[in-house]
Amino acid sequence: MRALATIDRSALAHNLERVHELAPGREVYAAIKADGYGHGAATVARALHDADGFAVSSLDEAMQLRWSGITQPIMTLSQPLDAAACALAAEHDIRPVIFDRTHLAVLADYVGPELSVWIKLDSGMHRLGFAADEAAEIESQLQTLRHVSRVGWLTHLGCADDPASAMTKRQLAAFEAGTTGVDGQRSIANSAGVLAWPAAHADVVRPGIMLYGSSPMTDATAADYDLRPAMHLTAPIISRRRVAAGEPIGYGATWCAPEDMEVGVVGIGYGDGYPRHAPSGTPVLVRGERAALVGRVSMDMITVDLRAVPEAVVGERVTLWGPGLAADEVAEAAGTIAYELFCRLTGRVSVEIV
Template identity: 50%
Template sequence: MQRAASIRLDPDALRHNLALARGLAPGVGMWPVIKAEGYGHGLEWTARTLAEDADGLAVSAVEEAEALRGAGYDGPLLVLQGPRDAAGVRRCAELALQPALHARFQLDALAQAGVVLPEVWVKFNTGMNRLGFVPGEADRVEHALRSAGHGGQGLHWMTHMACADDPADDHNAAQLAAFRSIVAGRDGARSVANSAALFAGWGRGDGHGADEAFRARPGIMLYGCHPASVPADTPPEGPDADLRPVMTVQAPVIGIQHPAPGDGVGYGATWTAHGGERIGIVAMGYADGYPRHAPTGTPVRVRGQLCPLVGRVSMDMLAVDLSGVPEAGVGDLATLWGEGLPVERVARAAGTIGYELLTRVAGRLRPA
């Protein structure tokens, strides 16, 4: 059952943000990452919106790629976690997917599947310590793949940066150097840059090998959220880099309360009125994807002004102090994040990151 709360998606903003990513790394192929239901925006909607402007798309799992092929997307598809078993390998072959291989069990699955994959990515762990072959395995992995006929149309190389959101972190230089050493003298495309690495200027790794084919994997920036985490006290927000919010989440004010001095609002009465406040009740709660742990003071936008959330977030309601917006009333729309209220600001108030808010919005919300 869908709620009065709504999500409005802006396709022009999504395409604008991809164009901005291209501007950060001219000549580098752009493969937008649309995993996790397009960061909460809808897998198929995001793919349709970006299909004509992207060089390819990247998803997390084979199942996401299957959904896109079923929806009619026939462009290049990178599967970041690769296949889990021989059946997954066969699906990669059937659907013309480009899987990223990161572990020995996947090489075994390729041998069991009895198919040949024309394009394959090999992922190396250069310091993220999440997925990837260790650098010393590069020769063995390449030999195993080439001897079995895989990668005839392209055997490609990738890694993932752990600290690119803080470009000054020494970890970055170590990872870039390790990857440069791994891929030296090898044919195929390279991929290093996520959104944060693009902003750091590493669309082509650390600038070495400028003649090689590089592909970037922009993710969060496409949806209007800035990837940088520094400075820690006031990190940049999307509008600071001309990133435009793609998702705007809104819900109506459905009630007005006038608590007396000393009255509490919401569960636990964690916020107490001084007297004279106008409290708006908004039809949005944690069941809709709004963070339950958002504290009093978290901004909500009503009639173009930022108003503080007060008290605890309920399952499908929250309270906002509308005292500074006397003209606001029942029926007005409150913006929880999006146009006019960067998602990073709400996430920071709630002690989380914009990624989590975007990907958690529940299916109860109706399209605007």
């Protein structure tokens, strides 16, 4: 077996419990879009059976959960709305987020089983949603619709990863002002909101990345919040060789051995989703010891410096991220974020659920 992603259900459950501890008394809609951030949406949903609901991107993602036997309420965060989408959502207790005036026109024509919806307000991120000061107008329109009920109001924070963000303070104020006097639940907090902005907890929190054991914060690690990695990505050493001082390794000859040294070739590459632009020096774990990527990432292989672990042998597995090596650290070295590392893994990676 080459690349293997081991998904730890107990870590997912632990991280959900941390959400409950940090935002006590709030409902939790766990974000499991993009196939559970690459961890397997159904696997994650079952592990998070104590969540009050789930948040996904689209009806397709929601229906995959329903077909997998998931029964909790599901909200779709960015689903375009038409008559067929309304009917399917109502049939399966899927709750679309309404964020555009074209949706209001569709809802005005909808006739069928009661459809529950969330309304998204733009509090300052300027991506999706109605202007916050339009909430009362939107509520008036929805009250005239016989087949549509409103669950509540939500917004999304653009800079909550910065605990000192002035923008977050402005967003919270805009959302509070816009929703004053309208009925329904409020939902604001993403993972960063859960961790750093108690004023954003409102009625319903929507954590994502923290459930998978990574930190969204600019100033704190996952370990600082007692979050556990839910994915352990490993791959085997498929060859080892001795390289003479001054000899290059890999495409482009971008790295040369500083001395005679042992190098391990590991069976994972960008064809498996490992980041192609990870530079030399990106950490891996060999026998629990830190070693470094050297040379360019290939489609099927990477090469690692074995000087710190000269006893490593062909066949043993190397940790690319997981326990002992945070995905956030690997992502920083590669100039990306852990979200992308998780989501970009390809079908070549085998999956084991523990």
